[in-house]
Amino acid sequence: MIYIDDKTKKQIFLVSGVLCLAAVCAAAVLSGAGKDRTETGRIAAETVPDEYFAEPEPEVWVVYVTGEVILPGVYELSPGSRVNDAVRSAGGFTSRADRNSVNLAAKLRDEAHIA
Numbered sequence: 743m744i745y746i747d748d749k750t751k752k753q754i755f756l757v758s759g760v761l762c763l764a765a766v767c768a769a770a771v772l773s774g775a776g777k778d779r780t781e782t783g784r785i786a787a788e789t790v791p792d793e794y795f796a797e798p799e800p801e802v803w804v805v806y807v808t809g810e811v812i813l814p815g816v817y818e819l820s821p822g823s824r825v826n827d828a829v830r831s832a833g834g835f836t837s838r839a840d841r842n843s844v845n846l847a848a849k850l851r852d853e854a855h856i857a
Contacts, residue, residue, distance in 0.1 A: 803852040807832040810839035823850045 746754075803821055805828050808814045812833030819827055826846035835841055844856075 800852050803850060803854070805850055805852075805854045805856060807856045809857045810836045812836055819850065821852075824848060825850060825856055828854075828856050 800821070802818045803823060804816060804818055805823075806816050807828050811829060812835075814832060817828060817831040819831065824846065825844060825848045828850060829835065829844070829846065850856075
C-alpha cells in the first residue's frame with residue numbers, strides 16, 4: 743500500500759482541479775461557445791424579424807354568420823372586411839333582427855363567428 747502525505751494529496755487535488763478547468767475551457771473554445779453566430783454564417787435569432795415567424799395572411803377570410811339574417815352560413819370575404827360586409831353577404835337582417843345590438847363597423851378576422 744502506498745502512503746501519500748497530506749501535502750501531496752493537496753497538490754494532486756489542485757492539479758486535478760486545474761486540469762478539469764482547462765478541459766472545460768478547451769471544450770468551450772472548440773464548440774464555438776461565446777462566438778457571435780453571425781460570424782459563422784448563421785443568423786442570430788435576435789436579428790430575425792417577427793414577421794418571419796408569423797403565418798402569412800390568408801387571401802380570403804372565411805366567416806360564419808348566424809342569427810337573424812336571411813341566409814345564415816359560411817361566407818368568404820376579403821381581408822379587412824367589416825361585420826356589415828358579412829351581414830350583407832348573408833342577405834341582410836330579417837325583420838325580427840335587433841339591428842342596434844350588432845356593431846356593423848367592427849373589423850372581422852379570419853374564422854370569425856357573427857351571431
